[in-house]
Amino acid sequence: MWRTGKYQVLPLADGIRYFSVKDEAGNSLPYTRTASGEWTVELEQPTSVTVTYQLYANQLGQRVGHIDGTHAFLDASGSLVYSPEFKGQKVKVELAVPNEWQSYSGMESGGKPHSFVANNYDVLVDSPIETGISHHRAFSTDGRDYELVIWGEGNYDIEQIVTDLSKLSGQVGAIWDGYPFERYVYMVHATSGARGATEHLNSTIIQRPRFSYREREDYLGFIKTASHEFIHTWNVKAYRPQGLVPYDYQKENMSELLWIAEGSTSYFQSQLLLRAGVITPKEFFEDLAKRIARSEKTPGREVQSVQEASVSKWASTGGDYAVNQSANIYSEGYFASLALDFSLLNDTDLDHSYRDVHKALYNQHKLPVGYSVSDVKQILQDLSGEDYQQWWQTHVNSPMSLDFTSLLENVGLKPGYGDDSKATAYTGMKLSDDSLILSEVLRDGPAWNAGIVLGDEIVAIDGLKVSSKSFESRIKDFKAGDQVVVSLFSDDRLKQVTLKMGEQQTDKLQVLSVDKPSRGQKAFFKAWLGIDWPFDNKGELKSDS
Structure with a gap:
């Protein structure tokens, strides 16, 4: 009913035709389709059984x-x-x-x-x-x-x-x-x-x-x-949460720790490539900045915890609803892992990191025994001497709200924009490909607050027709705070709403060096990523980085 690595029920058995069952003498055996992915064969006496079928x-x-x-x-x-x-x-x-x-x-x-x-x-x-x-x-x-x-x-x-x-x-x-x-x-x-x-x-x-x-x-x-x-x-x-041990291939395998299974894997993936010299510090920081920017434009992270996202994964539908009402076990699991890593490094004076948690999970909880929430908390306590109950409640069991400026300051970094970046108008909505029909309206964004909803079709701004090709350039004619009249079809009914433009930067978010990073920040950085401080005295990445 599902395949490993994809936490979703799939119609796998729909691809089977010409299903046939025979005994050791080649005689047909009666069978019954007892579930969508199950056949029950009736045996009057012991025999070897041969099953043949055509596979789509x-x-x-x-x-x-x-x-x-x-x-x-x-x-x-x-x-x-x-x-x-x-x-x-x-x-x-x-x-x-x-x-x-x-x-x-x-x-x-x-x-x-x-x-x-x-x-x-x-x-x-x-x-x-x-x-x-x-x-x-x-x-x-x-x-x-x-x-x-x-x-x-x-x-x-x-x-x-x-x-x-x-x-x-x-x-x-x-x-x-x-x-x-x-x-x-x-x-x-x-x-x-x-x-x-x-x-x-x-x-x-x-x-x-x-x-x-x-x-x-x-x-x-x-x-x-x-x-x-x-x-x-x-x-x-090699090690996975208890809800996934053993695999039951005929139904959902529930776990509140999928954020560790997937989000922590996402967290480590670029770190290993950085340590190996396959990617540069610049490329690592670009990836981190992109993740921060995406997280901050995902209102669902304020609604759903990574714990709830984990147990809801089997029923997740994606799309506009997920962006506005759900956390993602990959992306928000990444940041829960980052926050936990920094907490451990702080609590142990850089002696232990989140890598040590996974080392312990591998050493102590290899299959066939899965690990539980209490097992992870015990490892955290063993490494740090601290009780992580409150941390878990704040970052795992509750919707997570991270101050990235404060968090990255630990390692001498900060989120920011280049000197050439400027503030520009922002609507908080996205168009479907090659059309003016909205595929996404961000919760509490300018369009949302104006009463624009998913599926609405934009036809004009301030009384002038727009097309899918001209829409973005038309928005650039305005600045943050401007009010515009948007004409649209909503359920085939023409209506007009007033939208107050929000603000966004023209450049992509960057991860930059703080001014005059301390020796302690540089030490924290190396304990975190395993490489030396890559910036020069001017805060620029060194040429070999």
């Missing part, structure tokens, strides 16, 4: 199954039925594929080409298979073997990817004491548009449009995703 495998972007003339990608949750009674038994998979195809998986080899074995179904479901025509590279780092498999042509530089993945893979010791795997497989799909990624037990599948690798910004998106999924090999696959 054209769901590339969902990463559950895709087969064409060049490859097959198979995630067991979307491809292979199982019997709960035999879930703990060893499983062997054999593929019948064209002679020129090669097959890869995080599973062990079955002893011949296109064959794999798993100790149980849980390993099988967490070890997708990529078979077909692909590019392959093997490399080793820190005593572990790695493989990179890329299906699809594109503008990627495979040797650069191998170099950077090798550097990333060598940073494990910054957080954990050891490895949960001997071999790890990076699977990459260069696609015609599908994008996304999923972590697995000792592998990952990453999908990016085929021509989204050459430009630095695009490549950073790829390598950050690779880092995120690699970190998941520990945080989620």
